[in-house]
Amino acid sequence: MDGLFSLSGIDAVTAPISHEIVEAATDPFGPTKPAWDTPDAPHAFLPLLVGGPEVADYCYPFEASYYVASDIGHAVARSWSNAAAAAGHDPCVPADATPYFNAMPIMPDDVVATSSSGSTKVKGLRLPVGTTKTVEVDLFSDAPTGPWSVALEGFSSALSMSLDRSQGQNGDKLELTVTANSKSPGGWDGILIDSRLGARHNYWIAYVTNQ
Numbered sequence: 001m002d003g004l005f006s007l008s009g010i011d012a013v014t015a016p017i018s019h020e021i022v023e024a025a026t027d028p029f030g031p032t033k034p035a036w037d038t039p040d041a042p043h044a045f046l047p048l049l050v051g052g053p054e055v056a057d058y059c060y061p062f063e064a065s066y067y068v069a070s071d072i073g074h075a076v077a078r079s080w081s082n083a084a085a086a087a088g089h090d091p092c093v094p095a096d097a098t099p100y101f102n103a104m105p106i107m108p109d110d111v112v113a114t115s116s117s118g119s120t121k122v123k124g125l126r127l128p129v130g131t132t133k134t135v136e137v138d139l140f141s142d143a144p145t146g147p148w149s150v151a152l153e154g155f156s157s158a159l160s161m162s163l164d165r166s167q168g169q170n171g172d173k174l175e176l177t178v179t180a181n182s183k184s185p186g187g188w189d190g191i192l193i194d195s196r197l198g199a200r201h202n203y204w205i206a207y208v209t210n211q
Contacts, residue, residue: 007066015066019077021135024056026079033150044120045113045207049155049190060091067094077166088142090202099143102202103150103168103195105176106136111209112186121198124207127159127180137174137193145169148197155190158182159208180210187211 026036047053058080078092085091090100111124
């Protein structure tokens with residue numbers, strides 16, 4: 001059958017099925033009586049950008065979302081852990097034995113994001129068309145790693161963006177400069193910050209609005 005990321009055969013079946021099993025266990029009634037569903041107000045924009053509001057959705061759609069479980073020998077889903085995230089570790093669990101590293105933008109503005117749960121204030125970047133702003137990006141890791149590379153990707157072509165440096169390590173601060181060249185679809189956009197060391201990618205998503 002067709003592959004899922006680099007997965008194929010039975011792994012391409014066990015991975016998405018386990019994703020849905022985790023969400024059925026943590027949020028069995030969905031929007032009618034939500035349990036572990038929808039993030040807190042400062043992160044209410046995330047379902048707009050990752051494709052869903054439940055715990056496994058926050059670890060999707062990246063290859064690290066899945067791991068080979070030793071007891072079954074096939075790929076299964078990782079899911080979000082508030083406790084791991086609060087401790088500065090990989091929020092998608094079970095995590096592997098490698099250090100967790102990432103790059104976090106310090107978003108300066110209180111902006112309004114509209115999601116399936118309504119409108120709420122979130123931390124983001126207010127960027128009217130034709131303007132440019134620069135924000136700080138803090139690099140962190142939960143164990144020594146040495147330098148890793150940092151790259152950017154926009155969710156649409158409306159933004160242009162650049163970093164003052166393309167790599168760093170725990171404790172370093174980069175500068176992210178963003179320009180709104182045109183109106184983003186729906187008036188909002190996202191920036192994916194990709195931290196890479198060897199074959200490992202970790203991601204952070206930032207919210208940008210024209211309003």
